[in-house]
Amino acid sequence: MQAATELHGEFAVILSDERQQQVIGIRDRFGIKPLYHAVEPDKVTGTF
Numbered sequence: 001m002q003a004a005t006e007l008h009g010e011f012a013v014i015l016s017d018e019r020q021q022q023v024i025g026i027r028d029r030f031g032i033k034p035l036y037h038a039v040e041p042d043k044v045t046g047t048f
Contacts, residue, residue: 012033
C-alpha cells in the first residue's frame with residue numbers, strides 16, 4: 001500500500017484481493033471523504 005502515500009486530494013477507496021481474501025480501505029489524510037463499510041456473513045460492503 002505504499003502507493004497510497006502518493007495520492008493527494010480527497011479520496012476514499014476500497015480494494016479487494018480475492019486471492020488473499022483481504023479487503024483494504026483507504027481514505028485521504030484529513031478524512032474529508034468518509035468511508036463506510038459493513039461486514040456481513042458472506043460479504044463486505046462499502047460506500048464512499
